[in-house]
Amino acid sequence: MRIGRYRLKLEKRVTLPGWQAALISSFAILVALLLFSVIFLLAHIDPLVAYKEIFSYAFTNRYGVLLTINRFIFLLLATFAFIIPAKAGLWNIGMSGQLYVGALAAFAVVYAFGGKESISAPLNPWIVLPLMVLAAFLGGALMGALAGYLKGKFDVNEIVLTMLLNFIAFWVVAHMIKEGGPFMNPQGRGESFALPKSLHAPLIFGVPFTIVLALGFAVILEFVFRKTTLGYQIRAFGQSPPAARYAGIRPFRIALLVFFLGGAMAGLAGYHYFGAVPGVYKIARTYGYFGDLSFYGIICGLISLNDPIAAIPVALLFGGLSIGGRFVQGKLHMGFGLDYALLGVLMITLVAFQFFYWNKITLVRVQEES
Amino acid sequence: MTMSEVRAVEGRVEPPYMPDVPAAFRPGEVILEMRNITKRFPGVVANRRISFDLRAGEIHAILGENGAGKTTLMSILFGLLQPDEGEIYVFGKKVTFRSPLDAINMGIGMVHQHRKLVAAHTVLENIILGHPRAGRILNLKRAEEEVVALAEKYGFRIDPRARVWQLSEGEKQVVEIIKALYRGARILILDEPTSALTPQETDRLLESIEAMARSGLGVVPFITHKLPIVLAVSDRVTVLRRGEVVARLDTKDVTEQLLAEKMVGRPVLFDLKKPDVQPGEVILRVENLSTLNDKGLLALKGVSFEIREGEILGIAGVSGNGQRELAEVLAGLRKPTGGRIVFEGKDITQASVLDRWRMGIGYIPAERKDVGSIGEFSLVENVLMNFYFDPGMARNGIIDYAKALRLTKELIIEFGVSTPGPEAKAKTLSGGNLQKIILARVMARRPRLLIAALPTQGLDIGAMEFVRKKILEAKARGSAVLLISEDLDEVMSLSDRIAPIYEGEIMGIIPAEKAKKEVIGAMMAGSRGEETQQ
Numbered sequence: 001m002r003i004g005r006y007r008l009k010l011e012k013r014v015t016l017p018g019w020q021a022a023l024i025s026s027f028a029i030l031v032a033l034l035l036f037s038v039i040f041l042l043a044h045i046d047p048l049v050a051y052k053e054i055f056s057y058a059f060t061n062r063y064g065v066l067l068t069i070n071r072f073i074f075l076l077l078a079t080f081a082f083i084i085p086a087k088a089g090l091w092n093i094g095m096s097g098q099l100y101v102g103a104l105a106a107f108a109v110v111y112a113f114g115g116k117e118s119i120s121a122p123l124n125p126w127i128v129l130p131l132m133v134l135a136a137f138l139g140g141a142l143m144g145a146l147a148g149y150l151k152g153k154f155d156v157n158e159i160v161l162t163m164l165l166n167f168i169a170f171w172v173v174a175h176m177i178k179e180g181g182p183f184m185n186p187q188g189r190g191e192s193f194a195l196p197k198s199l200h201a202p203l204i205f206g207v208p209f210t211i212v213l214a215l216g217f218a219v220i221l222e223f224v225f226r227k228t229t230l231g232y233q234i235r236a237f238g239q240s241p242p243a244a245r246y247a248g249i250r251p252f253r254i255a256l257l258v259f260f261l262g263g264a265m266a267g268l269a270g271y272h273y274f275g276a277v278p279g280v281y282k283i284a285r286t287y288g289y290f291g292d293l294s295f296y297g298i299i300c301g302l303i304s305l306n307d308p309i310a311a312i313p314v315a316l317l318f319g320g321l322s323i324g325g326r327f328v329q330g331k332l333h334m335g336f337g338l339d340y341a342l343l344g345v346l347m348i349t350l351v352a353f354q355f356f357y358w359n360k361i362t363l364v365r366v367q368e369e370s
Numbered sequence: 371m372t373m374s375e376v377r378a379v380e381g382r383v384e385p386p387y388m389p390d391v392p393a394a395f396r397p398g399e400v401i402l403e404m405r406n407i408t409k410r411f412p413g414v415v416a417n418r419r420i421s422f423d424l425r426a427g428e429i430h431a432i433l434g435e436n437g438a439g440k441t442t443l444m445s446i447l448f449g450l451l452q453p454d455e456g457e458i459y460v461f462g463k464k465v466t467f468r469s470p471l472d473a474i475n476m477g478i479g480m481v482h483q484h485r486k487l488v489a490a491h492t493v494l495e496n497i498i499l500g501h502p503r504a505g506r507i508l509n510l511k512r513a514e515e516e517v518v519a520l521a522e523k524y525g526f527r528i529d530p531r532a533r534v535w536q537l538s539e540g541e542k543q544v545v546e547i548i549k550a551l552y553r554g555a556r557i558l559i560l561d562e563p564t565s566a567l568t569p570q571e572t573d574r575l576l577e578s579i580e581a582m583a584r585s586g587l588g589v590v591p592f593i594t595h596k597l598p599i600v601l602a603v604s605d606r607v608t609v610l611r612r613g614e615v616v617a618r619l620d621t622k623d624v625t626e627q628l629l630a631e632k633m634v635g636r637p638v639l640f641d642l643k644k645p646d647v648q649p650g651e652v653i654l655r656v657e658n659l660s661t662l663n664d665k666g667l668l669a670l671k672g673v674s675f676e677i678r679e680g681e682i683l684g685i686a687g688v689s690g691n692g693q694r695e696l697a698e699v700l701a702g703l704r705k706p707t708g709g710r711i712v713f714e715g716k717d718i719t720q721a722s723v724l725d726r727w728r729m730g731i732g733y734i735p736a737e738r739k740d741v742g743s744i745g746e747f748s749l750v751e752n753v754l755m756n757f758y759f760d761p762g763m764a765r766n767g768i769i770d771y772a773k774a775l776r777l778t779k780e781l782i783i784e785f786g787v788s789t790p791g792p793e794a795k796a797k798t799l800s801g802g803n804l805q806k807i808i809l810a811r812v813m814a815r816r817p818r819l820l821i822a823a824l825p826t827q828g829l830d831i832g833a834m835e836f837v838r839k840k841i842l843e844a845k846a847r848g849s850a851v852l853l854i855s856e857d858l859d860e861v862m863s864l865s866d867r868i869a870p871i872y873e874g875e876i877m878g879i880i881p882a883e884k885a886k887k888e889v890i891g892a893m894m895a896g897s898r899g900e901e902t903q904q
Contacts, residue, residue: 227771228767228768228769229758229764229769230767232758232769233758236744236747236751239744239745239746239747240740240741240744240745242737242740242741243740243741243742243744243755245703245723246701246703246723246741246742247723247727247755247756248723248724248725248727248759249724250722250724
């Protein structure tokens with residue numbers, strides 16, 4: 001394209017420094033907000049007012065910010081569930097099923113200790129809480145490992161596999177918590193029994209301790225991928241399975257391992273939302289909603305280019321906008337689903353702007369034709 | 371003289387469609403001329419004032435290493451690129467090609483190295499595809515007759531009804547040539563014409579090229595590697611180096627040595643001096659080894675041999691006779707269906723790939739890009755492919771990246787790898803440099819057994835010489851070397867013993883000093899060696 005004496009030229013990028021990726025993503029967010037303004041304008045609402053409400057509720061309001069952080073922890077763990085297999089070139093679409101199984105496993109521990117009987121059952125949190133976390137970790141991990149095993153052993157398509165396992169897990173939860181299920185709430189409201197008060201997760205300034213797990217895993221995963229033999233093997237396999245095999249890396253082991261760890265992260269997300277978020281403390285009737293929300297882990301992973309540290313701001317943004325969007329929808333009397341629409345526009349814009357991760361547009365001065 | 375008169379005079383079967391070219395040209399007349407062609411790309415001058423001419427009935431080879439500017443020149447000649455400066459004359463007329471179609475219409479035909487054919491279509495359908503007449507109702511019967519006549523005239527053997535996917539690389543090339551001729555090409559550009567052919571196919575192609583030249587066509591083969599071919603058929607040769615013409619010679623005046631020197635810019639050793647090493651202990655013993663190929667067919671049928679310390683065993687053979695399977699089964703990448711592999715007295719038939727690396731087996735795979743390296747990884751990470759498990763490079767599961775960086779820098783210097791630096795991605799390297807870094811990291815493990823599969827295939831003469839020298843160095847250091855190569859000259863010049871392979875069987879093992887090229891060639895084609903010995 002020519003503009004006056006200059007010509008726009010499209011070039012391939014060879015390398016992408018982190019700060020440029022961040023700059024491109026920030027620009028994408030601005031564009032997304034600009035595009036979404038149309039929705040507000042159509043409803044005769046000043047977009048600036050709306051955005052001010054969204055952001056101030058999500059990130060500065062003392063109730064809103066706690067909600068945001070809880071979603072952020074959940075999304076970050078779901079993102080890790082995606083990132084770990086993605087580094088090995090494998091797609092985990094099974095975070096929702098894995099988090100259901102993780103939550104069930106955590107509640108099974110409480111059930112085994114007799115915690116179903118009464119909300120005031122005096123259980124020792126020093127023993128039961130760690131076991132709940134461990135069970136959630138292993139539950140999700142085994143659910144993931146099932147897919148990893150089948151992928152590694154028989155090369156079954158892991159996308160189909162993990163997706164279909166989600167349906168199984170969904171109905172297993174239904175079986176466990178609905179009428180007649182062993183985890184049924186005594187009042188029978190289509191939800192699980194509530195955790196005894198003694199097992200409510202410890203809070204740090206109102207935030208469940210699971211935030212330490214989520215941020216800790218960000219650092220650990222970054223270290224594993226950058227510095228360790230294991231991380232090297234996973235990345236090598238992700239780039240080129242035949243080259244990895246040549247180097248002595250065993251595909252079966254890698255497939256099993258990444259799905260085990262990915263599933264474990266989703267399992268922790270399940271524990272976090274149903275076992276540690278204040279005011280929930282049970283597998284809610286609307287558990288399917290959180291299963292769907294966990295798929296945003298895929299988007300967060302893709303946008304952060306599978307970097308565990310870069311995933312932190314991305315997950316925080318998505319968590320905040322989903323909370324702020326829902327709040328504004330109520331406050332400004334807008335139609336249902338505003339939060340999802342906002343996330344959707346943001347997602348599409350961010351993905352579209354990934355074009356600039358691999359290409360750049362430069363302005364070249366046109367040489368005078370002789 | 372008009373076109374039809376030419377037809378009448380020579381009594382040939384002409385293609386039904388002739389491009390817009392003047393017919394009046396006699397053997398020896400200049401039919402193509404490029405004058406002072408210059409083409410710049412950002413940062414480089416790919417072609418600098420290149421002049422070139424071609425006479426009717428002449429074979430004029432263009433020779434140059436990778437990066438010498440051959441591809442650019444070829445693209446300009448075929449209308450894919452426009453030169454920044456310079457002129458092109460075809461049949462005495464100044465032309466400007468805006469696209470390959472212009473070039474085709476001026477009677478220029480191009481046979482690409484990477485075939486551009488529709489695999490599911492028949493040979494005939496591919497040949498008439500894009501032909502100006504093919505837009506109307508097809509007369510396949512007539513077209514078939516014409517194609518068959520054309521093929522016969524130049525000695526091509528091809529079944530016009532065969533499907534392209536069934537053909538060998540050599541046959542596909544024939545289809546491309548006939549397609550160009552059927553389209554009326556008078557000037558034929560051949561890109562690396564013999565690179566994928568067996569020796570027999572090569573001979574047949576050369577005969578056909580000569581037949582084409584005899585009938586008045588001009589032929590321009592572009593060649594990187596195979597110098598003997600240049601000498602065998604061409605009349606003249608133009609040598610390019612770094613985008614410039616460095617020599618234009620009559621082939622009768624040149625030697626292989628001289629051409630290589632012109633191409634590389636310095637004298638090249640063709641006869642590498644084999645180090646004088648006494649073979650020592652048996653390092654590798656293979657007994658009755660069999661395995662399947664990817665299609666599940668028996669590809670290696672009970673192969674047995676030994677390699678000793680300081681000895682090179684050369685496996686000579688035409689592509690697809692079980693060499694790849696042999697290399698992979700020895701490296702542990704393929705399961706054997708029978709037989710034993712004994713390495714330094716230990717049975718390793720069932721050992722894992724990683725265990726074999728640890729024990730001291732080094733493998734240089736033929737597929738450098740897909741197997742031997744990871745394009746998106748830096749050179750440091752590529753070097754780590756053979757070191758991430760090494761106790762000297764990784765402790766408690768944590769890789770010492772600083773050490774890996776130091777090693778990579780050393781290897782880059784020692785092996786003369788041309789690269790911006792150790793953090794550059796492997797995909798930015800040329801084929802020769804990539805092979806150097808693979809070779810460097812495998813050799814850095816000081817393997818007791820080195821398996822080198824097609825180590826010099828597709829490399830420049832300079833890189834080729836370097837790789838061969840390094841293989842001889844491994845031998846001098848006492849490694850046992852299994853050299854798998856499709857280049858018979860290479861096998862004969864490097865090996866201590868030569869084992870021709872045919873359809874998964876070793877046809878005999880001959881000591882290098884007793885080896886005759888004809889005998890080995892015959893064994894590669896399936897005859898059992900008579901004076902063979904174990």
